[in-house]
Amino acid sequence: MLEEVVATRYVTPLREGGSLPGIVEGDDLGTYVMKFTGAGQGRxxxxxxxxxxxxxxxLGLRVPELVQMQLDPVIGLSEPDQEVQELLKASGGLNLGMDYLPGSLGFDPLxxxxxxxxxxRIVWFDAVINNVDRSWRNPNLLVWHGDLxxxxxxxxxxxHHNWPSAKNYGSKPYDASDHVLASFAPDVAxxxxxxxxxxxxxxxxxVAADVPDAWLQDEAGFGSTDELRRAYVExxxxxxxxxxSRITLGPPTPAAPSRAPGWLSERLAPPARQQDEQQGGTR
Structure with missing residues (x-):
């Protein structure tokens, strides 16, 4: 069960993400990135x-600690941005907090x-959860105290946005061609x-038991929150x-060039090609 924290102060919005998360302070004196039930695709x-x-x-991967955060929309009354005001009003009650990592930097593969x-390990994990949002365009990785x-x-x-089709995803492959770590020779095996x-x-x-019941209730096709949790597990x-065995990951070829930009695809290039280019294209 996630620890429950009460948000006591709304500090500032984070505009890097489309869901407009915000930095908040909690009654445990901690600082968190709050993600709201009233944003985007909600719960x-x-x-x-x-x-x-x-x-x-x-599994031993580094993810900031998560907490349940109770939000009273009144804490954002002084926020001048109307969009933020509306988001807070729509998100009263239970939301999610992620421990804020002060001084962290966005991951740069160069x-x-x-x-x-x-x-x-990261590519394999992303394949299991079918993460489509760890690409070179938007890595969603931070470097903090030298760690990823x-x-x-x-x-x-x-x-989980279309449960009737979920049975097809158990064996669905994962294309890691655009993964931000594809150029680092990930040892997936x-x-x-x-x-x-x-x-x-x-x-x-x-893991599924850590999800609050309030975010699982009234899901079409399921008779209880435990039944829905079981669906995630399966x-x-x-x-x-x-x-x-179903991860697509490898160097570019003439038939399947990398979709990464030039600065990244250079690292993906086979050694012979890199040498050719360094010598002006002749051998």
Whole structure:
């Protein structure tokens, strides 16, 4: 169960994301990035944040601590932005808080090197949760005290927006061609060998139990919140078991060039091609 914190002060909005999260202070004297039930796709985004964030933490990946945050919209009355005012009014009650990492920097693949082992663990994890939002366009990675931290998992588990089709996602492949860590030679096979055995039914059941009932109620096609939690467990369990064999990841070829920009595709280029280009295209 996530710790519950009461938001005591709305500090400022974060405009990097489309859902307009905000920095808030809590009654535990902590500072958090709050994600709101009244934003974007609402509570399903928060469900994805909890399940994927807690699963990552249990697998040893770095994700800021998550908490339940109670919000009284009155704390934002002094906020001059009308859009923020409306968001706060629509989000009274239970929301999600993510521990704020002061001084963290957005990940830059040209400035920060990632080893094949760590890159492989992240790519494999993203494949399991079907993360479509860790590309070179929007890495959703932070560097804090020299370590890589994973954030923003709201755009994962796309199947929970259409549960009747969820059974098709257990064996659905994952295209990592645009993944921001694709150029770091991620060792996906080793990651799968290490992490897949850890993703058990019991572990996923514990992770799903961290989602508050309020975000799972009244889901069409399910008779109870426990039944819905079970649905999340079943899809993730199937994906984790054999995901490593269904990840598309490799250097560009003439038939399938990288979709990454030039500064990133250069790192993906085979060594012979890089040497040719350095010598003016002749050998």
């Amino acid at each position: 399903k985004t928060l469900v994805a944040e909890v399940i994927c964030g807690q699963l990552a933490r249990r 400035a920060y090197q990632v080893g094949p082992e760590e890159a492989g 931290w994973l954030i923003d998992h709201g755009a994962t588990m796309i199947w 080793s990651a799968a060998a290490e992490l897949a055995p850890l993703v058990t039914e019991d572990l996923l059941t514990e 899809v993730l369990l199937e994906r984790a078991a054999s995901m490593h």
